[in-house]
């Protein structure tokens with residue numbers, strides 16, 4: 001792979017007067033033991049927009065995404081420095097209640113991972129743990145989240161059936177419904193369609209496009225057509241740095257940095 005300089009970068013600034021920022025990082029570094037995987041990344045994520053994180057395998061996309069709701073805390077030997085600003089709070093600081101914070105910043109993983117429970121129970125599990133008991137409220141939550149995840153029509157007559165009996169694409173949309181049942185502001189998705197066939201991928205993409213009216217969405221994807229199709233902004237990761245961050249149409253059609261151009265035109269990766 002050609003060696004690209006991390007000094008050669010273009011990061012679009014989003015003026016807070018015109019762009020409401022949901023979450024941002026400032027000089028974020030992530031270390032696995034002695035090894036530094038993220039080298040000081042500063043990025044803003046605009047509210048009610050989709051931002052795609054792209055880059056070759058090992059460039060740090062998942063590590064960065066996981067740090068946004070402190071999932072890296074679960075990996076022994078991981079250290080994260082710098083700020084993660086969410087509503088004037090640095091959620092990377094010690095005194096943050098991580099459990100509470102994750103209610104605001106939900107996550108959907110690469111492989112659909114529904115609980116081995118009914119469709120209904122998958123969605124109501126976390127809200128019930130948070131004290132929601134009223135059956136009518138729970139029924140309504142199940143209906144609205146499944147509608148938002150574009151799954152309601154397919155499952156409304158079988159809410160008691162096991163989530164594991166659903167197709168992969170349906171399971172992933174159920175996981176999206178489960179994540180939004182906690183009413184987060186931000187949804188983090190780590191390659192949510194990479195294990196799915198093209199038709200399921202397309203329904204998941206449509207679901208995300210419909211969800212961006214209510215949520216700020218940050219998605220890791222290897223699929224550049226997918227990034228181009230659904231995202232408003234794209235960040236290009238290379239060896240733990242972000243070399244380019246801009247509106248998606250610019251990144252794909254008028255990249256400012258050679259490394260980005262080489263990557264999006266398939267010269268490496």
Ligand SMILES: Nc1ncnc2c1ncn2[C@@H]1O[C@H](COP(=O)(O)OP(=O)(O)OP(=O)(O)O)[C@@H](O)[C@H]1O
Pocket residue numbers: 032037055056057058059060061062063064075222
């Ligand atoms: N749990 C871990 N322990 C140690 N090193 C890790 C761990 N997870 C990731 N890394 C290293 O951090 C770097 C970034 O990995 P990461 O998975 O974030 O990249 P990625 O861009 O998401 O890759 P992919 O597209 O293949 O998922 C790599 O060098 C990887 O080997």
